Amino acid sequence: MPARLLDGSALSAALRRALAGDVEALSSTGRRPGLAVVLVGDDPASQVYVRNKVRACADAGIRSELRRLPDDVTEAGLLDVIERFNADDGIDGILVQMPLPPHLSPARVLETIGVDKDVDGFHLSSAGALLHGRIEDGIGFLPCTPYGVMRLLDSAAVPIAGRHAVVIGRSNTVGKPMALMLLARDATVTLCHSRTRDLPEIVRTGDIVVSAVGRAATVTADMIKPGAAVVDVGINRDAAGKLVGDVDATVREVAGWLSPVPGGVGPMTIAMLLENTVLAARRRQAHTTPTT
Numbered sequence: 001m002p003a004r005l006l007d008g009s010a011l012s013a014a015l016r017r018a019l020a021g022d023v024e025a026l027s028s029t030g031r032r033p034g035l036a037v038v039l040v041g042d043d044p045a046s047q048v049y050v051r052n053k054v055r056a057c058a059d060a061g062i063r064s065e066l067r068r069l070p071d072d073v074t075e076a077g078l079l080d081v082i083e084r085f086n087a088d089d090g091i092d093g094i095l096v097q098m099p100l101p102p103h104l105s106p107a108r109v110l111e112t113i114g115v116d117k118d119v120d121g122f123h124l125s126s127a128g129a130l131l132h133g134r135i136e137d138g139i140g141f142l143p144c145t146p147y148g149v150m151r152l153l154d155s156a157a158v159p160i161a162g163r164h165a166v167v168i169g170r171s172n173t174v175g176k177p178m179a180l181m182l183l184a185r186d187a188t189v190t191l192c193h194s195r196t197r198d199l200p201e202i203v204r205t206g207d208i209v210v211s212a213v214g215r216a217a218t219v220t221a222d223m224i225k226p227g228a229a230v231v232d233v234g235i236n237r238d239a240a241g242k243l244v245g246d247v248d249a250t251v252r253e254v255a256g257w258l259s260p261v262p263g264g265v266g267p268m269t270i271a272m273l274l275e276n277t278v279l280a281a282r283r284r285q286a287h288t289t290p291t292t
């Protein structure tokens with residue numbers, strides 16, 4: 001039996017419809033959530049990502065403010081823009097589209113974003129809060145892509161506790177937080193990377209496999225335990241320029257669940273960005289509303 005589809009497009013659309021109601025409720029109290037999006041340079045892929053995020057905000061009723069900066073903006077100039085958004089009461093979340101031109105330090109840029117507006121979840125304090133299980137205490141935000149993967153798995157009731165989860169890729173934004181989120185749900189986690197020996201052997205023992213590498217056909221059918229849940233985070237172009245993930249199409253015949261590319265993790269990432277923005281607005285409202 002072919003794998004069941006982990007349909008990120010459908011789930012994202014449903015979540016965003018539900019969120020639009022929450023946004024209206026907040027807005028009726030005079031607090032329409034606002035997201036600032038900063039785009040440096042004119043990288044074509046970044047332009048597409050930013051356009052999709054701005055459009056998704058509009059569809060959900062979230063106000064967005066797009067600030068385009070030239071490729072040669074100085075770091076001081078970029079940090080100044082972020083500081084202004086930090087101080088702007090109408091802005092709940094700030095997103096700086098990555099990658100940045102090489103003369104700008106992503107670490108310094110991301111750490112300038114106030115942690116209460118860090119809706120991408122990339123700030124050191126958000127990472128620390130995830131490590132310590134403190135996000136639910138109102139500190140920081142979950143990074144959108146791995147958070148979207150968790151929601152996709154939960155939507156299909158994929159068992160997580162006690163299962164072996166294999167995460168391929170150890171970036172700070174996807175692989176590492178993914179491993180921590182699965183661990184927090186009591187999975188036994190193996191985190192693989194480019195220096196991992198015998199990757200196929202390890203992946204074959206996974207009940208859940210998340211691939212976040214950025215190389216087509218990293219995961220093939222012979223590497224998958226029958227019935228495993230396979231989530232494909234990768235975004236690649238094949239020789240014909242078609243969008244493909246890290247997971248080979250043949251995996252569909254072996255896996256129990258599989259997320260497609262496109263239409264899997266990508267739309268979930270955007271839905272989580274919107275949810276984080278609304279969460280940021282709620283937290284800010286709770287801090288500013290006097291209690292009697």
Ligand code: NAP
Pocket residue numbers: 145168169170171172173174175192193194195196199212213214215233234235236265266267269
């Ligand atoms: P990244 O920072 O380049 O990290 C890639 C990871 O893959 C690294 O940890 C690297 O190991 C590992 N790796 C490379 N070759 C490998 C191999 N042959 N075997 C095992 N591991 C290998 O990338 P990223 O930002 O995490 O993104 C990963 C992919 O997800 C990209 O295609 C990106 O476009 C996509 N992505 C999608 C979304 C979405 O919304 N759908 C969001 C974010 C990212 P080392 O650490 O040893 O170098």
